Amino acid sequence: MDKRVVIEKYTSDWALSFKEEEKLLKDIMSNKAISIEHIGSTSVKGLGAKPILDIMIGVCNLEEVVGFIEALNNIGYEHVFHEEFPNRRFFRKGLWRAGTHHLHIYKYQSEEWNNNILFRDYLRKYSNIRDHYNQLKIELAQKYSFDRVGYTEAKAPFITAVIHKAKDEIKCR
Numbered sequence: 001m002d003k004r005v006v007i008e009k010y011t012s013d014w015a016l017s018f019k020e021e022e023k024l025l026k027d028i029m030s031n032k033a034i035s036i037e038h039i040g041s042t043s044v045k046g047l048g049a050k051p052i053l054d055i056m057i058g059v060c061n062l063e064e065v066v067g068f069i070e071a072l073n074n075i076g077y078e079h080v081f082h083e084e085f086p087n088r089r090f091f092r093k094g095l096w097r098a099g100t101h102h103l104h105i106y107k108y109q110s111e112e113w114n115n116n117i118l119f120r121d122y123l124r125k126y127s128n129i130r131d132h133y134n135q136l137k138i139e140l141a142q143k144y145s146f147d148r149v150g151y152t153e154a155k156a157p158f159i160t161a162v163i164h165k166a167k168d169e170i171k172c173r
Contacts, residue, residue, distance in 0.1 A: 005141040005151045007048040007134075014042035017053050021101060025057065028071045034058045034108040039116045041137070044123045048134050052094075053101045056116055058108030065089040065105050077103055087112055118166040119159060133158060 018038040025036055040054030041047045059065065069079045077091035087110060093101035106113040123130040136158055144151035 003148075004145055005050065005148055007137050007141045008051050009048055010042075010044075010046050012045075014038075014049070014051075014053060015045075018043070018055065021053065021055055024075050025055065025103075028068060028075065029057060029059075032059055032064055032068070034060065037117065037120075039104070039120050040102070041133075043120050044130060046127065046134075047123060047130050048137060052099055055101065055103050056113065057103065057105045058113050059105060060108065062087070062089060062105065062107055072103070077101070115163050119163050122162055122166040129162060133162075 015038065022036050022038075026033065029036075035058040037043075037056045037058075038054070039056045040052070041049030042051070042053050072091055073079070076093045078093070080090045080092050082088070082090055087106060089105040091103040091105075092099040093103070104116070106116075123133060137155065140151050140154045144154060
């Protein structure tokens, strides 16, 4: 059974944890990491979240990630293969379905990379959208208490709509 979906109030500890992980990851990824970003709900001040730190690393070539699997494992990141996400390499720190950190590696400036940045930055910029998303997450966490997949799928239309809105605003500048 899945661990209960719990949305915790925002804490600045998440930003501090990211800085600590960023340093460890920079040491391992050296010059292959073009950018290391804090993404997901823990990266948005004032937004409640499941207490899982989402980190995104941008690289030139996803094939290079194979060379880092062992070093990442040594600091607690387990490589998790997801056939349905061929443009991402994923690592989890912590137990299955109860991870503490999720590491997403994408080709830098790919659509997936850009969408994650757009969504995060839009929530940071517009507190009304952030608050709406926060309320949605609380309601979905109650509805899908022990169904993480259902919870994630139920958030998807909101996330997609925000990304489209952010892209439209960029086009109109």
